Amino acid sequence: MYNIGFIGLGRMGQAICLRLLSHDIILRVYNRTPEKATKLLDKGAVWCNSPAELGAACDIIMLCLSGEQVTEALLTDSENGLLRHCHPGCMIIDTGTISPESATYNAHLTETQGQEYISCPVSGGVEGANNGTLAAIVAAQPAVRTIIESVISRFADRITWLTSHADAQKLKIINNLAESINLLGAFEVLNIGLTHGITLDELHSVLTTCRGRSAYMDVALRFLNSNLKPSDVSLAVRCKDLCLAGSLADISRHYPISDAAIELFSRVREKYGDEQDQCEYFNFINEEKKLNDN
8 A cells, every 4th residue: 555645735736635535545645734634634634744744655646736836845845855864666646748858858857866847737627537537648658547547536637648748748738728719719700609699598599509519618517607606727727738738839839729729718817816717818818808898
């Protein structure tokens, strides 16, 4: 039985942890803000006072952090860094979406210390984590795949296996760009329909059964049908992912739709703030229409 730890208890991190705990996994947790662990501790998780304490106690450590700078600092900190305190052979599973260069650097750094770094960016949101239906893009050496699959399969039901950490992140970044484009388009289509007097029920009936359907059309419809309940993806996260996409795109080429998505979400973030939901684009459209009408 492997000792498993988890660092990073934001919305996605908590959802993955709850899923692991529901499978009777003994889980050690750490977060910079301890109050985010309260619900997990009530479910049986074990609190660690520092990354160093968690690292020394675990064979498998999962990370769900806000960005690559935070991840690199956690790995390399001179006092509490994981690489300083993890034992040889420890497996570090990073679920974050970061740049290909950072993932490659983390893997090299980890492997020189005798530990194993696994890139595991996930897609499907908090809802997918709750239901165990996330999709995972995993870069790992074949020798450790069986071990880590036994953990990842508790919260993800689709795994794409790779050996390149850079390629795993490139695929996730491309996927996130597609999500962004699809969500913007879905809200614009729905807004056009509502403006022309078509009911939300009628739009739902057609756009979930005809070829205009997409995963993010479903997200947009769910947002409108739930009285604007957030989708659990903040504008800060969406814009961080789009910044990675912008860095990935060939600067010698012009991708007008991708460029528009990056610009539009940047404007929405500027207007509503980091912590507001990505679905605020629907409200942004309506406010822009009012300004234009005036």
